Amino acid sequence: MRAVAKELGVAPNALYSHVADKDALVDALLDDVLGALDPPAPDAEPLAGLRGVMLATFDLLGSHADLVPVYLARQGARGANARALGEAMSVLLARLGVEGRAAGRVVRALIVSTLGFAALATADDPTLTPADLRADLEATLDWLLRGAARV
């Protein structure tokens, strides 16, 4: 809060005229970053569309590395943009015959893997480059989607 206030050239407590507390500000920020993502079109090929959003999310998180631990701490974003992405994913899953509780389960599995590999990618382990982890994520997404769609 103090760092944000300094950035704005304002006293730290001035922020509390605009935001309830730090968590509220952080949640708003996280969802805002997610706004850069295009939800997959409803008529896209479902497997490619789902794969595509998750890889785009991985790439987006890679360019906001400092935010990844914050996403983990808040267990992902839950704002309007996050919901819109989730709903677009559910539409594609329905076209694969996955609906209702099962769709929620697949969305969670996809998100958890994407966030998890993004987190590993921001750790600076020289034996595990971001490109390697992106390839890991691609394989993982394929396993999940193929399993969920019973292809």
Next chain:
Amino acid sequence: MRAVAKELGVAPNALYSHVADKDALVDALLDDVLGALDPPAPDAEPLAGLRGVMLATFDLLGSHADLVPVYLARQGARGANARALGEAMSVLLARLGVEGRAAGRVVRALIVSTLGFAALATADDPTLTPADLRADLEATLDWLLRGAARV
């Protein structure tokens, strides 16, 4: 650090005679908790063994809910116990024909999902009970293992 010191009835800075800094203490604690897990036997049925360790990990994290955000922040444990579990998993994967870089990839996919669902389970969302999320994890592990083993 101050809370731990108080628990021990000691001045906060006394801890620095035993531990380099907070991260070192936290890493040691996380790996210590992991010591409660039995690595799967090398001659166990591979799919059942791998599934079993991950579900046992999920259950263990459920009984240490306050530590789950800490695991996320530190991207899992990397101590001796974590390594032993990883190696036992690699042995089972080798018996499925998954070796080398591919084995590391599968281990990461399994761990990321397990930690991720454990994190969701500790969030208090009334629409998503720990039992539901455990079932989600079971399905996810099956998809990953079946995909990785090409069954």
Next chain:
DNA sequence: ACCTGAACACCGTTCAAGT
């Protein structure tokens, strides 16, 4: 409606000193 100064109750960590 939006900002300020001052304060409260915290942090992790260092340093010099004691036994």
Next chain:
DNA sequence: ACCTGAACACCGTTCAAGT
């Protein structure tokens, strides 16, 4: 080897007051 008191440089947040 292990502890202490004192201090440093921080936090998020509240409260009363100003415009």
